[in-house]
Amino acid sequence: MRFPISNFVSYNKFSSNHCYFLANITSNVEPRTCLQRGCPRGSLASWCVAMQSEIAALEKNKTWDIVQLPPGKRAIGCQWIFKTMFKSDGAIERHKARLAVLGNHQTEGEGYTDTFAQVAKILSVRTFLLVAIAKNWEVHQLDVNNSFSHGDLHEEVYMKLPPGFTSSSPTQVCRLRKSLYGLLQSPRNWFAKLISALCTYGFTQSHADHTLFTFR
Template identity: 60%
Template sequence: MEEEHAVPHEEPEPRSKRVRSQPTHLNDYVVSLPPSVTNSQPGSSQANSTDEKWRNAMQQEIKALEKNGTWTLEELPEGKRPTDSKWVYKTKFKSDGEVERYKARLVAKGFTQMEGVDYHETFAPVAKLVTVRTLLAVATKKDWIIHQLDVNNAFLHGDLDEEVYMKIPKGFEKEGETRVCRLRKSLYGLKQASRNWYKRLTSFLLSLNFKQSKADYSLFTYQKAGIYVAILIYVDDVIIVGDNSKKIQQIKQQLDDEFSIKDLGPLKYFLGIEVAKTKDGLVLSQRKYILDILKDSGMLGCRPSAFPFEQGTKLDKGEKEARVDATQYRRLVGRLLYLQATRPDVTYAVNVLSQFVADPRKNHL
């Protein structure tokens, strides 16, 4: 009888001991992380219902929502299911790093909504990047005013057509209370919030004699008595350009009376693009946006590279499946980002478009 040879037992490969840490873009927020994640924030900055600054922030948010008529307290009808909500906390800083204020935002848990019952349409158009560049090119060539606006609590201005109910926010329930909040206006987190806000803003601009572009539904133009004003919308960020400062100021005031806006003055930063006006035109740069990505990915200290791939790299047929080496992809991403970040800051697209507007017969591209 042949002896059975014991098959050597293969030890499983040890699991990675990589320390998981909180993404840097969450540093300004108060979050609750599992024990396996190293939190870079000190424990004292975590949300605590007994902390006075966060309690005050929550009180201010509730007062603003009630003043806006966001909901009414009603008994829950039979067959209806209320949506839950949560609090999101963020610390707002000034440009010098000093704490400006503590902000608490009430967010509905929209993922529990049922399509056809709690919401129907959700799509809301946003400005196309080509429209942004074209509008800036025309405004630069004609030396128009280029300003930026920000709408405070934009989603709260949309009216709800559906019958949506939400539980009373945590921390504000009364003992024995059986009523729930029937939402009369949109709330952050609802699936239809962005669409309702866009619909409300569109209706208001049309009432001011603006015309909506058929090529880009986020572009609205006003032209009367030799005055031209254009408004471009990207959710709650608004670019307004025109050739008449008095009319622009009037429109700003009308928007503020209706929605409460923040006038940010001349356009400086929009959708991750830095904007600077010079004597030669308008300069666009995404350097800050790229560096922010590098910082979030922990690759800010990587060396610049003039080309994305390492020299001599060859692609195989993939017949032998090998374990994926994440560091290879990290190096590739770093190279691609640095390829952009190390380019000159000046972007010539606006100047080229300006020349094209001046003389379309010439091919500048």
């Protein structure tokens, strides 16, 4: 090799704990596709457990109904996205599998209409943090699991069965009732659900920045 990367990148100045962390995350291999023939032995079995947990969570949330594909309708595909979550010391915290719809196969006017969703302005975030520091407030961050799947889906969207899961009928598909990652309207639906929930709890939405809510 004419220009080896070792001549320019070195781990010499990293602490031993950080080197251990880097070694763990770089040696980890995440699958790119779903294996169709059951759970394999070894470490890949953890991914099958993660897939089953994701399906159980989606079914508990009533994300879809298993139906026969109506005549003239088309079911879009889906895929699994695998991600390894690490602890601060480099140890594996958990294996995460997320089911995503192939939204690039959606047809405008049929599978979706509006897709615009609000995004927090960085100026609002900085202003909020400055006020919190000045008033010595505690700041908490909330992470919503499967956030997009909480958004209500109003369009008629059909999805093929998730890879790795089969049905007795080859024409059975999932009629989506809630949004999923990958759908073009998912961010908008999730934000509409968030607005409804926060206003129900007494929050007031700002007119200057619609992503800012206050509560007195």
